[in-house]
Amino acid sequence: MLEGKVIFITGSSSGIGLATAKAAVDNGAKVILHGSSKDKLEAAAASLGGVPHVQGDLAAPDAAEKIAETAIAVHGRVDVLVNNAAIFPRTPLEASDGEAFDRIFAINTRSPLLLTRRLVAHMREKGIKGSIVNIGSVNAYSGQPDLLVYSMSKGALMTMTRNIADGLAAEGIRVNQLNVGWTLTETEIETQRAQGRPDDWQNSLPEVFAPFGRILLPEEVANQVIFWASDMSAPVTGQVYDVEKYTFLGRNVMSRVV
Template sequence: MSSDLPDTVIVTGAASGIGHAIARHLLAQGVTVAGIDIDADGLSETREALGDRFHPFAGDLCDPEIPERLVGAAWDAVGPVAGLVNAAGIYPVTPLFDMAVAEWDAVLNLNLRAPFLMVQALGRRMAAAGIGGAVVNIGSSASTLARPGIAHYGSSKAGFSQLTRNLAIELAPHGIRVNAVAPGLIGTDRVMEHAQGVGRAEHAAKVARIPLGREGRPEELVDLVAYLLSERASYVTGSILFVDGGLTLGIPSY
């Protein structure tokens, strides 16, 4: 195992997408991963694929009681946890006038309230045990780049960036660092399926605005996440690092 990484890390959203790629990469580095997701079947498949150092914990993080319960279960099952990656999230696209309160609440609850509760639950245990560690939040370029249909998502990710900064200040005295990685267009399986179907034109329009001229790959995030979890980043906290091919830089061409 890479000696500068935590022995055990909790990863939310571990059954698919970016969370799954992060869990896979950490396991390859010798880290034990407690994977949390609402998709119990996906977690079981992930364990079969990745091995017995992946410990699945199924639950709906939109339920405010679940983060405390699952953090406690993971801590009891795999021992003290010194790392957390908040990767779970949802990304519906709905025009403003069609957006129901229930959809707004679902996005804010999973994308913003759940990671707050995860950090609170784990941070208390880490502080009580006297162990330092690191949290990495998976944000989004939508935290700064507005576009139609994502008032709820963009607001959740903008709040997530500010939450990252506030948590970094409050947890620094306990030796716990908090940073965020903000991806742009990342070609997860779900994104690419959409891009090859009904979302073809939308995907092409997004790619056209990216200075590097392509979507990113989940694998292009994982080394940065591992770095932020590791002791190599021991003087880095409260940072929001964009991985977006230059999407948020400004106007790409004339």
């Protein structure tokens, strides 16, 4: 579905980002990886046969534009941008100080804005009718109490997606967002372990969290990303699609009564 396309995926040294990169390669794309850890990024690139990669911390004020320029230089074009990089430290109200807010928003919201701005300019210059896929979260709708600032950052990303899509539709550049539910990534496994959960925690979740008997896998989310990145989803733009297993909002409220 992505034959001949160049796809740049931020935060792609592990988890959903790396799964998306693997799926993109399988679907004929030229992939450019990104990550902040040199060792993890090089290992991820090697696992895909040595694909190009760009290292950089998106929290730095000038990082996004430099990273975008480096990505463009690899093949001389970028057809698809996947804004996947994000952090989600536990920040209830009491821990939501200015430092936490600034870092979370810098990576989760500011960097997608600045990467999109630069790569849209590139697409216009090259006449590319590109696709931008923003990876959001179902927490954008309200979120868990201990994910206050993270949830805010994904809510802002949702507004950004719709706003930019509205402005670019006439140029054939599409912008959509996937609000992803609970996914079994390496980071999530580490988080649950740090909270004292047993190694098999994912096998005994309440039905409200896992109606199919389990949570999402990164590869399943990646399949959705590929569809929205590809021309198969054209001309749809400005949409927020929930990658989840529920037919209602407010799961976190419901979970308190089960």
